[in-house]
Amino acid sequence: MLNSFKPTWMVESIYQISPEQLKKQNVKAVLADLDNTLIAWDNPEGTQATIQWIETMKKNDIEVIILSNNSKKRVGKIARILKLKFVSRGLKPLTRGFTVALNLLPYKKSEIIMVGDQIVTDIRGANAFGIRSALVKPLLDSDAWNTKFNRFIELKIMNYLIKKNPDMKWRNSLHDPIRK
Ligand SMILES: [Mg+2]
Secondary structure, X not given: OOHHHOOOEEEOOHXXXXXXXXXXXXXXXXEEOOEOOOEOOOOOOOOHHHHHHHHHHHHOOOEEXXXXXXXXHHHHHHHHHHOOEXXXXXXXXXXXHHHHHHHOOOOOHHHEEEEXXXXXXXXXXXXXXXXXXXXXXXXXXXOOHHHHHHHHXXXXXXXXXXXXXXXXXXXXXXXXXXXX
């Protein structure tokens, strides 16, 4: 039960994911959630850490696409600054946005992963779409009001999953996947 919320990896932050780790897992592209994954939700420009991580990915031929449930106006603005392709109003956990993102890439599902901070949208969506996923800790503890309710549900689900799966622990790389 609730396995649809289970990520492939749990990594403290997206910035800890390196091209070497991705290549070892045969990953060619990363679908990245925007708010609280790539950038703090109250920091619309992105930090130096964000810019640097994206640069490192680009240099190593790992494509990054933003897949966000947020509006085209907001996601588009940041995507332009970061020079990334994007899918807005992704409707995660539905698979529609994942399909749109996959169509922007010359890769197979097995070669892309989703990275996000929410199990009810990012991870559940990735599982429904049939791709691997990395759950990251939200960059900021406080959230927009519409995320607060999700967080409450997520805490309940995470507590249940962690009880059932003792190897669900935060790590600082993609090296150890969580056992199925
Ligand atoms: Mg998020």
